[in-house]
Amino acid sequence: ALSPEKNKMNALKITPNPAQEFINVSYFEGTYILKIFDTSGNLVLSKEIASGVAGEETISISTLKPGQYVVQVNSDKKTMSTSFVKI
Numbered sequence: 001a002l003s004p005e006k007n008k009m010n011a012l013k014i015t016p017n018p019a020q021e022f023i024n025v026s027y028f029e030g031t032y033i034l035k036i037f038d039t040s041g042n043l044v045l046s047k048e049i050a051s052g053v054a055g056e057e058t059i060s061i062s063t064l065k066p067g068q069y070v071v072q073v074n075s076d077k078k079t080m081s082t083s084f085v086k087i
Contacts, residue, residue: 012073018085021062025071027055032075034059039068061086 013026025034027049034057036045044064049057061069064086072081 012071012080012082014071014082014084018087019061020087021060023059023061023071023084025057025059025073027057027073029055030075030077032073035072035074036061036064037070037072039070044069 011026015024015026017023027034031048031050034045034047034049035043036059038044045059045061047059066086068083068085070081070083072079
């Protein structure tokens, strides 16, 4: 079984939600690709993030149009996704 600390690192969280200018993405340790898709499935943002430890990354969404988006995080070991609303 995974420890509570491991489970915490495996959760993908977006705050604030809904958001206006930026989102904070809580992620797991390691290198991964963060992608944001619109509701039509179009890739609107892609960023490679390298981190030695689990933490939080601030992503500017000021250029995105208001609406719902999906954040996908791809690492060597897993893919996770969640959604947020840009207002």
